[in-house]
Amino acid sequence: MFFHPKKDYTAGYKRWPLRKLRPEAAFTLVEIMIVVAIIALLAALAIPNLLRARQNANEVAALRSLRLASTACESFRAAQTPGTYPNSLADLAAAVPQYIDSVLASGTKQGYNFAYTLVNPNQFTCVASPIAASGTRTFFIDESGVIRIDNAAGNPID
Numbered sequence: 094m095f096f097h098p099k100k101d102y103t104a105g106y107k108r109w110p111l112r113k114l115r116p117e118a119a120f121t122l123v124e125i126m127i128v129v130a131i132i133a134l135l136a137a138l139a140i141p142n143l144l145r146a147r148q149n150a151n152e153v154a155a156l157r158s159l160r161l162a163s164t165a166c167e168s169f170r171a172a173q174t175p176g177t178y179p180n181s182l183a184d185l186a187a188a189v190p191q192y193i194d195s196v197l198a199s200g201t202k203q204g205y206n207f208a209y210t211l212v213n214p215n216q217f218t219c220v221a222s223p224i225a226a227s228g229t230r231t232f233f234i235d236e237s238g239v240i241r242i243d244n245a246a247g248n249p250i251d
Contacts, residue, residue: 151204155221159234165192177214
C-alpha cells in the first residue's frame with residue numbers, strides 16, 4: 094500500500110491520543126509498601142550477620158598475628174648469641190632477615206592494637222586489643238606460646 098503525498102492522514106485528530114494506563118497495569122501504594130517492608134526486613138536480618146562475620150575475621154587475624162609474633166620472637170632469640178627476645182616488634186621488622194611485616198611492627202593491624210612488652214631477656218608479653226568495634230575479645234600471648242583470651246575485666250582466662 095502506498096501513501097499519497099498530498100493526502101492528510103491526520104485529519105480528524107487534534108493530537109495523537111495519549112495512552113491511558115488501566116488501573117490493573119500500575120502498582121498500588123500498598124503493594125509498593127509491602128515490597129519496601131520485605132526489603133527492610135531482609136536487610137535487618139543480613140546486616141548484623143555481616144558485621145559479626147567481619148568481627149570474627151578480625152579476631153582470627155589477631156590470633157594469627159599473635160602466633161606469628163610469638164614464632165618470630167622465638168626465631169629472633171635463637172639467632173642471638175646471648176639468647177634474648179627483641180625489645181619491640183619494630184626490632185623484628187628491622188632484623189635481617191625480617192621476621193614480621195612492617196604493618197604488624199607498627200602495632201596496629203586489621204582492627205587490633207598489639208602491645209609488646211619485654212619483661213626481661215627471657216620473658217615477653219604481647220596483647221592484642223580491639224580498636225572500637227572491630228572485635229569483642231582481647232588476646233594475650235607470652236613466651237610459653239599459649240594464646241589466652243581475656244575476659245571483660247581484663248583477666249586472662251586459662
